[in-house]
Amino acid sequence: MANATTTVPERVVSKMTVNVEEFLTIGIVQMFERLSWERVLDWCEDITPRVYLAAVCEWPASLMFVNRDGPVNTWQLIDDVGRNQMIMSFKTMNCIARFDSLGADEYSYYTMDQFFDNKMHTADPEGMVGSVIPNSSGKAALRSDLSVEGKIHQPISLENIMVRFGDQGKLKGSDCRVLHALLFRSPKLSWRHIVMMNTWDTCESHARKMIPYARLISAMTVQQNCLPPESLYNTEVLGFRVCLKVYMRLLVLSFY
Numbered sequence: 001m002a003n004a005t006t007t008v009p010e011r012v013v014s015k016m017t018v019n020v021e022e023f024l025t026i027g028i029v030q031m032f033e034r035l036s037w038e039r040v041l042d043w044c045e046d047i048t049p050r051v052y053l054a055a056v057c058e059w060p061a062s063l064m065f066v067n068r069d070g071p072v073n074t075w076q077l078i079d080d081v082g083r084n085q086m087i088m089s090f091k092t093m094n095c096i097a098r099f100d101s102l103g104a105d106e107y108s109y110y111t112m113d114q115f116f117d118n119k120m121h122t123a124d125p126e127g128m129v130g131s132v133i134p135n136s137s138g139k140a141a142l143r144s145d146l147s148v149e150g151k152i153h154q155p156i157s158l159e160n161i162m163v164r165f166g167d168q169g170k171l172k173g174s175d176c177r178v179l180h181a182l183l184f185r186s187p188k189l190s191w192r193h194i195v196m197m198n199t200w201d202t203c204e205s206h207a208r209k210m211i212p213y214a215r216l217i218s219a220m221t222v223q224q225n226c227l228p229p230e231s232l233y234n235t236e237v238l239g240f241r242v243c244l245k246v247y248m249r250l251l252v253l254s255f256y
Contacts, residue, residue: 028156031182036101037191040160043097044215050233051218055081055226059217060203072193073104077200081221082228088199088220090192096219099191107190110177112197118173125186132176132183141171150179157182161194163212164202174198 023029023041032040059079066076077088093099100107114121120129129136135145143154154175158168162178181189195213202212211217221227 026152028153031153034185035181035188035191036106037099038101039097039099040191041156043099044219051215052221052227052231052233053214053218054232055221055228056211056214056217058082059086059221060199060211063200063203065200071104072109072190072196075196077196081226084224084226086217086221086224086226088196088217090196092220092224093192093195093216095223096216099195104190106188107193108187109190109193110187112201115177115194115197116172116174116201123187124177125180125184128176128180132179133171141176143169143171145171146179147183149183153179153182161191163198 029041032038059081060077061079063077063079066078067074073090075089078085080086090100090104108123110121110123114123125131132147132150133141133145134147143151146154154171157175157178158164162174164172177187178189178194181187195216198212202210
């Protein structure tokens with residue numbers, strides 16, 4: 001298999017890896033641990049130094065959502081890579097790492113419509129918006145309206161949890177739900193559930209021209225033996241590794 005020399009496609013977003021030991025000092029790792037997301041920040045360092053871009057871009061071309069009306073832990077996103085079928089599910093993600101270390105019944109699950117809706121729902125924690133966006137004017141919320149804690153966690157969420165494209169300066173209902181979970185431990189969200197909802201929604205919204213979680217998709221392709229022979233890979237980090245000093249510099253800029 002050869003190393004790809006082409007640039008990373010703009011439509012592919014991977015994840016930002018962090019220096020876990022340094023981020024322990026400011027409590028970010030502990031917030032992930034409280035949600036039982038211990039492996040979300042560090043899993044890719046142990047799993048995959050290579051990202052197979054062609055396979056990642058091929059997978060969602062005609063993506064199928066199986067068991068959408070069933071229990072979320074039976075959901076499957078399925079498509080072909082080469083001549084084989086690659087499946088994203090709670091089970092196949094757990095074969096990569098224990099992203100949700102609790103049992104499936106221990107988490108709270110929104111419907112997809114509720115999770116992506118910008119309106120409040122009965123499933124939302126009381127006072128969610130005011131806690132996360134205390135400076136909101138009542139109009140479309142912006143990143144600058146977030147609480148100090150929200151500003152600290154939003155960049156990591158956009159790269160590692162609620163991966164999305166487009167204007168990252170705006171806040172959506174899904175952003176608020178994820179940030180409230182990180183900051184206040186409620187709702188008790190499942191990272192795998194978020195990934196499956198966001199993967200399907202992103203591919204559908206962008207006519208399958210935008211692909212989040214590239215490293216995860218690549219790792220599952222390898223794990224399920226779906227990789228075509230002589231597949232090109234990229235060893236350059238698709239996201240980026242960030243140490244505490246760099247992250248704090250980026251954070252300071254976000255306050256202006």
